[in-house]
Amino acid sequence: MFDNFINYLQSxxxxxxxxxxxxxxxxRLKKLRRKQYLLQEGDxxxxxxxxSKGLVRTYRVDDKGQxxxxxxxxxxxxxxDRYSYLNDTPAQFNIEALEDxxxxxxxxxxxxxxxxxxxxxxxxxxxLLERSFVRLQNRVYMGNSYTAEEKYNDFIKAYPxxxxxxxxxxxxxxLGVSPETLSRVRNxxxxx
Amino acid sequence: MFDNFINYLQSxxxxxxxxxxxxxxxxRLKKLRRKQYLLQEGDxxxxxxxxSKGLVRTYRVDDKGQxxxxxxxxxxxxxxDRYSYLNDTPAQFNIEALEDxxxxxxxxxxxxxxxxxxxxxxxxxxxLLERSFVRLQNRVYMGNSYTAEEKYNDFIKAYPxxxxxxxxxxxxxxLGVSPETLSRVRNxxxxx
DNA sequence: AAAAACTATTGATGTACATCAACGGTTTTG
DNA sequence: CAAAACCGTTGATGTACATCAATAGTTTTT
Numbered sequence: 464m465f466d467n468f469i470n471y472l473q474s475x476x477x478x479x480x481x482x483x484x485x486x487x488x489x490x491r492l493k494k495l496r497r498k499q500y501l502l503q504e505g506d507x508x509x510x511x512x513x514x515s516k517g518l519v520r521t522y523r524v525d526d527k528g529q530x531x532x533x534x535x536x537x538x539x540x541x542x543x544d545r546y547s548y549l550n551d552t553p554a555q556f557n558i559e560a561l562e563d564x565x566x567x568x569x570x571x572x573x574x575x576x577x578x579x580x581x582x583x584x585x586x587x588x589x590x591l592l593e594r595s596f597v598r599l600q601n602r603v604y605m606g607n608s609y610t611a612e613e614k615y616n617d618f619i620k621a622y623p624x625x626x627x628x629x630x631x632x633x634x635x636x637x638l639g640v641s642p643e644t645l646s647r648v649r650n651x652x653x654x655x
Numbered sequence: 656m657f658d659n660f661i662n663y664l665q666s667x668x669x670x671x672x673x674x675x676x677x678x679x680x681x682x683r684l685k686k687l688r689r690k691q692y693l694l695q696e697g698d699x700x701x702x703x704x705x706x707s708k709g710l711v712r713t714y715r716v717d718d719k720g721q722x723x724x725x726x727x728x729x730x731x732x733x734x735x736d737r738y739s740y741l742n743d744t745p746a747q748f749n750i751e752a753l754e755d756x757x758x759x760x761x762x763x764x765x766x767x768x769x770x771x772x773x774x775x776x777x778x779x780x781x782x783l784l785e786r787s788f789v790r791l792q793n794r795v796y797m798g799n800s801y802t803a804e805e806k807y808n809d810f811i812k813a814y815p816x817x818x819x820x821x822x823x824x825x826x827x828x829x830l831g832v833s834p835e836t837l838s839r840v841r842n843x844x845x846x847x
Numbered sequence: 848a849a850a851a852a853c854t855a856t857t858g859a860t861g862t863a864c865a866t867c868a869a870c871g872g873t874t875t876t877g
Numbered sequence: 878c879a880a881a882a883c884c885g886t887t888g889a890t891g892t893a894c895a896t897c898a899a900t901a902g903t904t905t906t907t
Contacts, residue, residue, distance in 0.1 A: 525800045546789045592784040597738045599791035606798040607831030608717045639799030641865055646886055833895055
Protein backbone atom coordinates (compact mmCIF):
# COMPACT_ATOMS: atom_id res chain seq x y z
CA MET A 464 0.00 0.00 0.00
CA PHE A 465 2.77 2.44 0.86
CA ASP A 466 5.36 0.47 -1.08
CA ASN A 467 6.45 3.31 -3.31
CA PHE A 468 7.04 5.57 -0.36
CA ILE A 469 8.86 2.94 1.66
CA ASN A 470 11.08 2.10 -1.29
CA TYR A 471 11.83 5.76 -1.68
CA LEU A 472 12.79 6.06 1.95
CA GLN A 473 15.00 3.01 1.88
CA SER A 474 16.79 4.29 -1.20
CA UNK A 475 17.62 7.50 0.63
CA UNK A 476 18.44 6.47 4.17
CA UNK A 477 19.22 3.37 6.17
CA UNK A 478 16.29 2.45 8.40
CA UNK A 479 15.56 -0.51 10.64
CA UNK A 480 12.43 -2.62 10.23
CA UNK A 481 11.03 -1.11 13.39
CA UNK A 482 11.47 2.36 12.01
CA UNK A 483 9.70 1.31 8.83
CA UNK A 484 6.79 0.21 10.94
CA UNK A 485 6.77 3.50 12.78
CA UNK A 486 6.56 5.32 9.49
CA UNK A 487 3.87 3.08 8.07
CA UNK A 488 1.82 3.52 11.21
CA UNK A 489 1.32 7.23 10.54
CA UNK A 490 0.90 7.13 6.76
CA ARG A 491 -2.43 7.64 5.10
CA LEU A 492 -3.13 7.11 1.43
CA LYS A 493 -5.21 9.59 -0.50
CA LYS A 494 -6.36 8.90 -4.03
CA LEU A 495 -7.08 11.78 -6.33
CA ARG A 496 -8.70 11.77 -9.74
CA ARG A 497 -7.48 14.16 -12.35
CA LYS A 498 -8.67 17.72 -11.62
CA GLN A 499 -9.32 16.99 -7.97
CA TYR A 500 -7.69 19.18 -5.36
CA LEU A 501 -5.36 18.19 -2.58
CA LEU A 502 -5.38 21.70 -1.17
CA GLN A 503 -7.46 24.75 -1.85
CA GLU A 504 -6.45 28.33 -1.17
CA GLY A 505 -7.82 29.38 2.21
CA ASP A 506 -7.57 26.00 3.90
CA UNK A 507 -4.78 25.32 6.35
CA UNK A 508 -2.20 22.80 5.19
CA UNK A 509 -1.34 20.30 7.93
CA UNK A 510 0.46 17.49 6.15
CA UNK A 511 3.55 16.30 4.47
CA UNK A 512 2.53 14.89 1.15
CA UNK A 513 4.52 12.45 -0.93
CA UNK A 514 3.33 11.78 -4.48
CA SER A 515 3.64 8.04 -4.94
CA LYS A 516 1.79 7.95 -8.24
CA GLY A 517 0.60 10.55 -10.73
CA LEU A 518 1.33 14.23 -10.94
CA VAL A 519 0.13 17.34 -9.14
CA ARG A 520 0.67 21.03 -9.66
CA THR A 521 1.01 23.70 -6.99
CA TYR A 522 -0.07 27.15 -8.05
CA ARG A 523 -1.10 30.52 -6.79
CA VAL A 524 -3.53 33.09 -8.12
CA ASP A 525 -2.56 36.77 -8.15
CA ASP A 526 -4.67 39.90 -7.74
CA LYS A 527 -5.52 40.00 -11.41
CA GLY A 528 -6.73 36.40 -11.38
CA GLN A 529 -3.60 35.12 -13.12
CA UNK A 530 -2.38 31.65 -12.17
CA UNK A 531 1.28 31.15 -11.36
CA UNK A 532 2.45 27.58 -11.17
CA UNK A 533 5.10 27.14 -8.55
CA UNK A 534 5.84 23.46 -8.93
CA UNK A 535 5.03 20.22 -10.68
CA UNK A 536 5.32 17.18 -8.44
CA UNK A 537 5.45 13.84 -10.21
CA UNK A 538 6.11 10.49 -8.52
CA UNK A 539 8.68 10.61 -5.72
CA UNK A 540 8.29 14.31 -5.12
CA UNK A 541 6.75 16.23 -2.30
CA UNK A 542 4.03 18.83 -2.39
CA UNK A 543 2.51 21.24 0.09
CA ASP A 544 2.20 24.82 1.22
CA ARG A 545 5.11 25.28 3.54
CA TYR A 546 4.09 28.69 4.75
CA SER A 547 0.62 27.57 5.70
CA TYR A 548 2.12 24.49 7.33
CA LEU A 549 4.64 26.40 9.41
CA ASN A 550 2.33 29.18 10.51
CA ASP A 551 -1.06 27.45 10.69
CA THR A 552 -2.28 30.07 8.29
CA PRO A 553 -4.77 29.84 5.40
CA ALA A 554 -2.97 28.55 2.34
CA GLN A 555 -2.22 30.80 -0.60
CA PHE A 556 -1.52 27.86 -2.85
CA ASN A 557 -3.76 25.38 -4.58
CA ILE A 558 -2.65 21.84 -5.28
CA GLU A 559 -4.44 20.07 -8.09
CA ALA A 560 -3.96 16.62 -9.59
CA LEU A 561 -3.09 16.75 -13.29
CA GLU A 562 -3.32 12.96 -13.53
CA ASP A 563 -5.04 10.37 -11.37
CA UNK A 564 -2.70 10.29 -8.42
CA UNK A 565 -1.92 8.64 -5.11
CA UNK A 566 -0.63 10.72 -2.26
CA UNK A 567 0.92 9.54 0.98
CA UNK A 568 -0.04 11.91 3.77
CA UNK A 569 1.65 12.27 7.13
CA UNK A 570 0.06 14.64 9.61
CA UNK A 571 2.17 17.43 11.02
CA UNK A 572 2.47 16.11 14.56
CA UNK A 573 3.27 12.59 13.46
CA UNK A 574 5.84 13.90 11.07
CA UNK A 575 7.63 15.85 13.74
CA UNK A 576 7.70 12.80 15.96
CA UNK A 577 9.25 10.78 13.17
CA UNK A 578 11.97 13.33 12.62
CA UNK A 579 12.81 13.30 16.28
CA UNK A 580 12.75 9.52 16.56
CA UNK A 581 14.81 8.84 13.45
CA UNK A 582 17.87 11.11 13.35
CA UNK A 583 18.91 9.88 9.91
CA UNK A 584 15.56 11.02 8.59
CA UNK A 585 15.97 14.41 10.17
CA UNK A 586 19.32 14.85 8.47
CA UNK A 587 17.93 13.63 5.17
CA UNK A 588 15.12 16.18 5.31
CA UNK A 589 17.65 18.88 6.03
CA UNK A 590 19.55 17.87 2.94
CA LEU A 591 16.40 17.87 0.86
CA LEU A 592 15.69 21.39 2.03
CA GLU A 593 19.21 22.46 1.22
CA ARG A 594 18.85 21.21 -2.32
CA SER A 595 15.47 22.88 -2.68
CA PHE A 596 17.05 26.08 -1.51
CA VAL A 597 19.71 25.89 -4.20
CA ARG A 598 17.11 25.17 -6.87
CA LEU A 599 14.97 28.09 -5.83
CA GLN A 600 17.94 30.36 -5.63
CA ASN A 601 18.80 29.43 -9.16
CA ARG A 602 15.26 30.08 -10.25
CA VAL A 603 15.37 33.59 -8.84
CA TYR A 604 18.58 34.14 -10.75
CA MET A 605 17.16 32.81 -14.00
CA GLY A 606 14.04 34.89 -13.57
CA ASN A 607 16.18 38.02 -13.55
CA SER A 608 18.78 37.18 -16.17
CA TYR A 609 17.46 34.61 -18.65
CA THR A 610 15.42 35.28 -21.76
CA ALA A 611 12.18 33.36 -22.29
CA GLU A 612 14.03 30.99 -24.59
CA GLU A 613 16.80 30.32 -22.12
CA LYS A 614 14.25 29.65 -19.40
CA TYR A 615 12.48 27.13 -21.56
CA ASN A 616 15.67 25.36 -22.61
CA ASP A 617 16.73 25.13 -19.03
CA PHE A 618 13.37 23.68 -18.07
CA ILE A 619 13.34 20.86 -20.59
CA LYS A 620 16.89 20.04 -19.60
CA ALA A 621 16.06 19.96 -15.90
CA TYR A 622 12.69 18.22 -16.25
CA PRO A 623 12.73 16.33 -19.55
CA UNK A 624 9.74 14.15 -18.68
CA UNK A 625 7.35 16.91 -17.67
CA UNK A 626 6.58 18.47 -21.08
CA UNK A 627 4.92 15.31 -22.35
CA UNK A 628 2.68 15.16 -19.30
CA UNK A 629 1.43 18.71 -18.90
CA UNK A 630 -0.04 21.22 -21.36
CA UNK A 631 2.36 23.75 -22.72
CA UNK A 632 0.64 26.77 -21.26
CA UNK A 633 1.27 25.40 -17.79
CA UNK A 634 4.96 25.25 -18.47
CA UNK A 635 4.68 28.85 -19.59
CA UNK A 636 3.01 29.65 -16.30
CA UNK A 637 5.77 27.90 -14.38
CA LEU A 638 8.38 29.88 -16.28
CA GLY A 639 6.63 33.19 -15.81
CA VAL A 640 6.10 33.66 -19.52
CA SER A 641 2.89 34.06 -21.52
CA PRO A 642 1.65 30.99 -23.43
CA GLU A 643 1.93 32.86 -26.71
CA THR A 644 5.54 33.76 -26.08
CA LEU A 645 6.40 30.18 -25.21
CA SER A 646 4.74 28.98 -28.38
CA ARG A 647 6.77 31.40 -30.47
CA VAL A 648 9.99 30.57 -28.67
CA ARG A 649 9.50 26.89 -29.40
CA ASN A 650 8.60 27.29 -33.03
CA UNK A 651 11.40 29.65 -33.82
CA UNK A 652 14.17 27.75 -32.15
CA UNK A 653 13.16 24.46 -33.78
CA UNK A 654 13.63 25.84 -37.30
CA UNK A 655 16.80 23.82 -37.86
CA MET B 656 35.03 37.31 21.01
CA PHE B 657 32.15 35.26 19.69
CA ASP B 658 29.66 36.92 21.99
CA ASN B 659 27.28 38.06 19.30
CA PHE B 660 27.09 34.61 17.83
CA ILE B 661 26.64 32.88 21.18
CA ASN B 662 23.92 35.32 22.14
CA TYR B 663 22.22 34.64 18.87
CA LEU B 664 22.36 30.89 19.49
CA GLN B 665 21.03 31.18 23.00
CA SER B 666 18.15 33.32 21.83
CA UNK B 667 17.17 30.61 19.36
CA UNK B 668 17.72 27.33 21.16
CA UNK B 669 18.36 26.03 24.63
CA UNK B 670 21.95 24.87 24.98
CA UNK B 671 24.02 23.68 27.91
CA UNK B 672 27.30 25.32 28.89
CA UNK B 673 29.17 22.32 27.58
CA UNK B 674 27.50 22.68 24.23
CA UNK B 675 28.43 26.34 24.14
CA UNK B 676 32.03 25.34 24.67
CA UNK B 677 31.81 22.81 21.86
CA UNK B 678 30.57 25.52 19.56
CA UNK B 679 33.16 28.07 20.61
CA UNK B 680 35.90 25.50 20.10
CA UNK B 681 35.26 25.35 16.37
CA UNK B 682 34.53 29.01 15.70
CA ARG B 683 36.97 31.27 13.95
CA LEU B 684 36.65 35.02 13.63
CA LYS B 685 37.38 36.72 10.35
CA LYS B 686 37.55 40.48 10.06
CA LEU B 687 36.82 42.12 6.76
CA ARG B 688 37.32 45.70 5.71
CA ARG B 689 34.81 47.29 3.41
CA LYS B 690 35.25 46.04 -0.18
CA GLN B 691 37.13 42.94 0.92
CA TYR B 692 35.88 39.56 -0.20
CA LEU B 693 34.81 36.62 1.89
CA LEU B 694 34.41 34.44 -1.18
CA GLN B 695 35.41 34.83 -4.78
CA GLU B 696 33.80 33.09 -7.70
CA GLY B 697 35.81 30.00 -8.56
CA ASP B 698 36.93 29.15 -5.04
CA UNK B 699 35.25 26.34 -3.14
CA UNK B 700 33.14 27.43 -0.20
CA UNK B 701 33.76 25.25 2.85
CA UNK B 702 32.24 27.17 5.74
CA UNK B 703 29.18 28.29 7.51
CA UNK B 704 29.45 32.00 7.97
CA UNK B 705 27.58 34.07 10.51
CA UNK B 706 27.76 37.83 10.19
CA SER B 707 28.26 39.11 13.72
CA LYS B 708 28.99 42.68 12.69
CA GLY B 709 28.71 44.68 9.49
CA LEU B 710 27.07 43.81 6.20
CA VAL B 711 27.98 41.65 3.24
CA ARG B 712 26.44 41.11 -0.16
CA THR B 713 26.28 37.86 -2.11
CA TYR B 714 26.13 38.29 -5.84
CA ARG B 715 26.64 36.52 -9.11
CA VAL B 716 27.87 37.74 -12.48
CA ASP B 717 26.06 36.64 -15.64
CA ASP B 718 27.40 36.00 -19.16
CA LYS B 719 27.06 39.65 -20.12
CA GLY B 720 29.05 40.76 -17.10
CA GLN B 721 25.94 41.95 -15.25
CA UNK B 722 25.95 41.60 -11.47
CA UNK B 723 22.92 40.09 -9.76
CA UNK B 724 22.77 40.50 -6.01
CA UNK B 725 21.22 37.50 -4.36
CA UNK B 726 21.32 38.58 -0.76
CA UNK B 727 22.29 41.20 1.75
CA UNK B 728 23.45 39.76 5.06
CA UNK B 729 23.58 42.21 7.95
CA UNK B 730 24.29 41.28 11.57
CA UNK B 731 22.76 37.99 12.69
CA UNK B 732 22.39 36.63 9.20
CA UNK B 733 24.20 33.88 7.41
CA UNK B 734 26.07 34.01 4.14
CA UNK B 735 27.61 31.45 1.83
CA ASP B 736 27.38 29.59 -1.44
CA ARG B 737 25.28 26.59 -0.61
CA TYR B 738 25.75 24.86 -3.92
CA SER B 739 29.51 25.08 -3.74
CA TYR B 740 29.38 23.95 -0.12
CA LEU B 741 27.21 20.92 -0.82
CA ASN B 742 29.01 19.75 -3.94
CA ASP B 743 32.61 20.87 -3.31
CA THR B 744 32.37 22.75 -6.55
CA PRO B 745 33.86 26.13 -7.55
CA ALA B 746 31.59 28.89 -6.31
CA GLN B 747 29.47 30.92 -8.68
CA PHE B 748 28.85 33.57 -6.09
CA ASN B 749 31.00 36.33 -4.72
CA ILE B 750 30.63 37.61 -1.18
CA GLU B 751 31.86 41.11 -0.52
CA ALA B 752 31.80 43.25 2.60
CA LEU B 753 29.85 46.47 2.13
CA GLU B 754 30.91 47.67 5.57
CA ASP B 755 33.77 46.70 7.85
CA UNK B 756 32.52 43.38 9.13
CA UNK B 757 33.18 40.49 11.46
CA UNK B 758 32.35 37.00 10.37
CA UNK B 759 32.18 33.86 12.48
CA UNK B 760 33.35 30.90 10.44
CA UNK B 761 32.71 27.23 11.17
CA UNK B 762 34.35 24.71 8.88
CA UNK B 763 32.13 22.20 7.13
CA UNK B 764 33.26 19.12 9.03
CA UNK B 765 33.05 20.82 12.41
CA UNK B 766 29.63 22.11 11.57
CA UNK B 767 28.30 18.70 10.71
CA UNK B 768 29.66 17.34 13.97
CA UNK B 769 27.88 20.07 15.87
CA UNK B 770 24.58 19.30 14.20
CA UNK B 771 24.94 15.67 15.09
CA UNK B 772 25.97 16.34 18.65
CA UNK B 773 23.30 18.93 19.37
CA UNK B 774 19.90 17.72 18.15
CA UNK B 775 18.19 20.98 19.05
CA UNK B 776 20.61 22.76 16.77
CA UNK B 777 19.87 20.37 13.96
CA UNK B 778 16.17 21.05 14.26
CA UNK B 779 16.77 24.77 14.45
CA UNK B 780 18.78 24.70 11.25
CA UNK B 781 16.02 22.77 9.56
CA UNK B 782 13.57 25.45 10.57
CA LEU B 783 15.86 28.16 9.30
CA LEU B 784 16.00 26.39 5.98
CA GLU B 785 12.26 26.05 5.87
CA ARG B 786 11.84 29.75 6.36
CA SER B 787 14.44 30.51 3.74
CA PHE B 788 12.56 28.25 1.40
CA VAL B 789 9.34 30.18 1.91
CA ARG B 790 11.10 33.48 1.38
CA LEU B 791 12.69 32.31 -1.83
CA GLN B 792 9.46 30.85 -3.05
CA ASN B 793 7.84 34.19 -2.52
CA ARG B 794 10.63 35.90 -4.36
CA VAL B 795 10.08 33.70 -7.40
CA TYR B 796 6.42 34.60 -7.26
CA MET B 797 7.07 38.31 -6.98
CA GLY B 798 9.58 38.17 -9.79
CA ASN B 799 6.86 36.87 -12.08
CA SER B 800 3.88 38.89 -10.95
CA TYR B 801 4.96 42.16 -9.37
CA THR B 802 5.75 45.42 -11.10
CA ALA B 803 9.03 47.18 -10.37
CA GLU B 804 7.22 49.46 -7.97
CA GLU B 805 5.55 46.62 -6.08
CA LYS B 806 8.88 44.85 -5.77
CA TYR B 807 10.47 47.93 -4.29
CA ASN B 808 7.66 48.58 -1.86
CA ASP B 809 7.82 44.99 -0.72
CA PHE B 810 11.54 45.27 -0.22
CA ILE B 811 11.49 48.33 2.00
CA LYS B 812 8.73 46.75 4.01
CA ALA B 813 10.62 43.48 4.45
CA TYR B 814 14.05 45.05 4.99
CA PRO B 815 13.47 48.60 6.23
CA UNK B 816 17.00 49.04 7.55
CA UNK B 817 18.85 48.02 4.39
CA UNK B 818 18.15 51.02 2.11
CA UNK B 819 20.07 53.38 4.38
CA UNK B 820 23.09 51.10 4.35
CA UNK B 821 23.52 50.18 0.70
CA UNK B 822 23.53 52.24 -2.49
CA UNK B 823 20.28 52.30 -4.36
CA UNK B 824 21.59 50.61 -7.48
CA UNK B 825 22.38 47.54 -5.41
CA UNK B 826 18.80 47.30 -4.29
CA UNK B 827 17.85 47.55 -7.94
CA UNK B 828 20.19 44.66 -8.65
CA UNK B 829 18.65 42.62 -5.86
CA LEU B 830 15.19 43.30 -7.25
CA GLY B 831 16.16 42.48 -10.81
CA VAL B 832 15.43 45.99 -12.01
CA SER B 833 17.68 48.56 -13.66
CA PRO B 834 18.99 51.39 -11.47
CA GLU B 835 17.28 53.95 -13.71
CA THR B 836 13.93 52.26 -13.36
CA LEU B 837 14.24 52.10 -9.58
CA SER B 838 15.12 55.78 -9.46
CA ARG B 839 12.03 56.64 -11.49
CA VAL B 840 9.81 54.38 -9.44
CA ARG B 841 10.94 56.06 -6.26
CA ASN B 842 10.58 59.61 -7.48
CA UNK B 843 7.19 59.09 -9.01
CA UNK B 844 5.60 57.32 -6.09
CA UNK B 845 6.86 59.86 -3.57
CA UNK B 846 5.03 62.74 -5.25
CA UNK B 847 2.40 62.75 -2.54
C1' DA C 848 42.90 69.85 -1.90
C1' DA C 849 42.70 68.15 -6.46
C1' DA C 850 41.63 64.10 -9.12
C1' DA C 851 39.23 60.09 -9.67
C1' DA C 852 35.57 57.10 -8.71
C1' DC C 853 31.05 56.51 -7.47
C1' DT C 854 26.11 57.73 -7.25
C1' DA C 855 21.33 59.27 -8.42
C1' DT C 856 18.66 61.54 -11.68
C1' DT C 857 16.52 62.67 -16.07
C1' DG C 858 15.55 62.44 -21.08
C1' DA C 859 15.52 59.96 -25.55
C1' DT C 860 15.20 55.70 -27.69
C1' DG C 861 14.89 50.60 -28.21
C1' DT C 862 13.02 45.99 -27.30
C1' DA C 863 11.47 41.69 -25.25
C1' DC C 864 7.53 40.31 -24.03
C1' DA C 865 2.38 40.80 -22.76
C1' DT C 866 -2.08 41.40 -24.37
C1' DC C 867 -5.91 40.99 -27.49
C1' DA C 868 -8.13 38.53 -30.99
C1' DA C 869 -9.20 35.05 -34.31
C1' DC C 870 -8.60 30.34 -35.96
C1' DG C 871 -8.54 25.17 -36.50
C1' DG C 872 -7.62 20.95 -34.13
C1' DT C 873 -8.22 18.03 -30.21
C1' DT C 874 -10.11 16.30 -25.99
C1' DT C 875 -13.68 16.06 -22.62
C1' DT C 876 -18.27 15.96 -21.22
C1' DG C 877 -23.27 15.37 -20.81
C1' DC D 878 -22.04 11.86 -30.85
C1' DA D 879 -22.85 16.60 -30.55
C1' DA D 880 -21.64 20.55 -27.80
C1' DA D 881 -18.53 22.58 -25.07
C1' DA D 882 -14.20 23.19 -23.26
C1' DC D 883 -9.53 23.14 -23.96
C1' DC D 884 -5.27 23.73 -26.57
C1' DG D 885 -1.53 25.63 -29.53
C1' DT D 886 -0.54 28.82 -33.11
C1' DT D 887 -0.21 33.18 -35.50
C1' DG D 888 -0.78 38.17 -36.39
C1' DA D 889 -1.44 43.01 -34.79
C1' DT D 890 -0.76 46.11 -31.25
C1' DG D 891 0.61 47.92 -26.66
C1' DT D 892 3.72 48.62 -22.76
C1' DA D 893 6.82 48.11 -18.90
C1' DC D 894 11.12 48.23 -18.59
C1' DA D 895 16.15 48.22 -20.40
C1' DT D 896 19.66 50.66 -22.55
C1' DC D 897 22.30 54.67 -23.83
C1' DA D 898 23.89 59.11 -22.73
C1' DA D 899 24.61 63.42 -20.35
C1' DT D 900 24.83 65.84 -15.95
C1' DA D 901 25.63 67.20 -11.27
C1' DG D 902 26.44 66.02 -6.59
C1' DT D 903 28.97 63.20 -3.40
C1' DT D 904 32.48 60.27 -1.60
C1' DT D 905 36.92 58.20 -1.79
C1' DT D 906 41.59 58.14 -2.95
C1' DT D 907 46.22 59.93 -3.30
